[in-house]
C-alpha cells in the first residue's frame with residue numbers, strides 16, 4: 001500500500017474495484033429535473049432525465065459498474081447501494097465523508113462492485129438530504145441457477161417491483177434549513193404530502209372511494225377527478241406541461257401504477273421502502289401475503305393480511321391471484337399503502353392489481369384502511385415474527401455468545417446542542433468531517449482529518465432513566481466526528497436503546513441501517529435493556545439476517561455482526577432528517593488492514609488530479625519565495 005499515495009504512488013492506478021466477470025455497465029447523468037410525481041410539478045434530482053432512477057437488475061456475482069456524471073451545477077453527490085456488502089470495495093459504498101469525497105459538479109465517478117447475493121435492494125443518494133430529493137431507484141439481484149432462492153419454486157407468475165417512498169413539496173434545502181434553525185425557530189419537516197408507489201402518487205386525492213377514514217386523515221380528502229383531467233389530456237400542449245395533467249392521463253407522470261396479473265398464479269412482489277420519514281403498511285385488497293425474504297435474506301415463511309415496512313427495509317412476499325371475477329369483485333383490486341407509527345396527515349397511496357380477465361379497469365371498492373397508526377403492539381407482532389428460514393444454507397446462524405468480543409450499547413436521545421435540536425448516540429451527535437474516513441485511515445491522517453483523540457462512547461451512564469427526557473437526566477450532548485474502531489474479525493453486539501425524547505412521554509421508532517453488512521437480529525424488548533436479565537434470552541437459534549432493523553418506542557433491539565469487512569461503515573437511523581440531525585455512528589473495521597486496501601485515488605480526490613500521471617510524481621520542492629524587499 002502506498003505510504004503517502006498522493007505523492008509517491010506509481011502511476012497509473014489500476015481500475016478500481018473487483019476483477020473481471022460478467023458486468024452490468026451503465027452511465028448515469030444525474031441532474032435537476034422538473035417532474036410531477038404526485039401531479040404537482042417540482043424540482044427533483046433525476047437520473048437520465050427521469051424519476052425514479054432506472055431499475056438495475058443483476059445476477060448474483062455479477063459486477064455492477066455505474067459511471068455517475070454529476071450534472072447538478074451546485075452540489076456534490078454520491079450513490080449508496082443499499083444492502084450491497086461491498087466486500088473488498090468499501091470505497092464504492094457511496095457515503096459522502098465516509099467512503100469517498102462527494103463527486104463534484106461536472107465530475108464523474110465510476111462505482112464498481114459485485115452484486116454479492118440475491119435479493120431485493122435499492123440505491124439512493126447519501127449526501128445531505130439528497131435521497132429525499134428523489135435520487136433513488138430499485139436494485140434487484142437475481143439468484144444464479146446454482147444458488148436458486150429457496151422460495152423460487154413457489155411462484156410461477158413472475159415478479160412485480162414495488163418501490164415505496166414519501167414525497168414533500170418543500171424542497172430538501174428548505175427542509176434542511178428549517179432543521180438547522182436555532183431554538184424556537186426549529187422547523188420540523190412534518191408529514192409528507194404524498195406517498196409514492198414506484199415514484200407515482202396523487203396529491204390531495206384518492207383514486208378510490210373516499211370514506212370517513214380518509215376524512216379523518218385529511219378532512220378535505222376527495223376522489224381524484226377523472227373526466228376533467230381526461231379532457232386536459234387531449235390537449236397535448238397542456239399534457240406536456242405535466243403538472244396540468246391529471247392522474248388518469250396515461251402520459252402523466254403521476255398516472256396510477258397498475259400491475260397486470262394472470263389469474264390462478266403466484267407472484268413475487270419485491271417491496272422496498274426508501275421513505276424520508278414514514279413507516280408504511282401495505283396491503284392488497286382480498287389477498288394475503290406470504291413473507292419469504294427480508295433485506296435479501298430468506299425468512300421462515302408466514303402469511304399475513306398486510307405488512308409493515310420501515311425506511312431502509314425490503315421484503316419479498318408471495319401473492320396468489322385466486323379470485324374468480326364476480327359482479328362485485330370484477331378482478332381489479334386496490335393496493336393500499338398508508339402511514340404507521342406517527343399520526344398520519346398523508347392520504348394512503350393506491351395502486352391497482354388487475355387480473356387479465358378483469359371485467360373492469362378500476363376497482364369499484366373502497367381501498368382497504370391502514371391499521372391504526374398507534375397500534376404499536378400490532379407492529380411489534382409483525383416484526384417479531386420474522387425469523388431465519390430453517391435448514392437453509394443462505395440463512396447462516398450467528399456465532400454463539402461465548403465468542404463475543406465487544407458489546408456497544410447505543411442510547412439514542414433527542415436533545416439540544418448549541419441551540420440546535422439534534423439526535424445523539426451516547427451523547428455524541430454525529431457530524432461528518434471534510435475528509436472521508438476511509439481516506440483518513442488509508443493515508444494515516446486520522447489525527448488531522450477528524451477527532452481521533454478518543455473513541456465514540458461505548459455506553460451511557462448507569463442510572464440514566466430512559467423514560468425521562470435527556471434534560472431531566474442532566475444529560476448534555478455534544479457534536480463529534482469520533483468513530484468506533486473494530487479489529488478485523490471481532491464479533492460485536494450492538495444494543496440499540498430507545499428513550500424519551502425532549503417532549504416527555506414521547507418516543508418514536510427508528511429504523512437503523514448498517515452499511516457493509518447483514519447482521520443478526522437477536523431480540524427486542526420494552527423499557528431499558530438489562531444485560532443480566534435479557535442477554536440470556538436473546539435468540540441465537542434462528543435470528544433473521546437483515547441490514548435494517550427497527551427499535552420501537554421506549555424499547556431496545558439487539559443485533560450482532562462480525563466485523564470482517566475492512567472499511568469505514570455508516571450505521572444510522574434511516575429517517576433522513578434524523579441522520580441529518582446527527583443520529584448515526586461510524587464503524588472503522590479492520591483498522592490494521594485498511595492500509596492494505598487498494599483505495600482508488602478517484603474516491604478521495606477530484607477532477608483530473610485523480611487520474612493525471614503528472615501529479616503523482618513526487619513534487620519538486622519549490623524554491624522558497626524571495627524575501628520581500630526591505
Ligand SMILES: O=C1O[C@H]([C@@H](O)CO)C(O)=C1O
Pocket residue numbers: 188414501508578
Ligand atoms: O426529530 C424530530 O423532531 C420532531 C419533534 O420531536 C419536534 O418537532 C419529531 O417528530 C422528530 O422525530
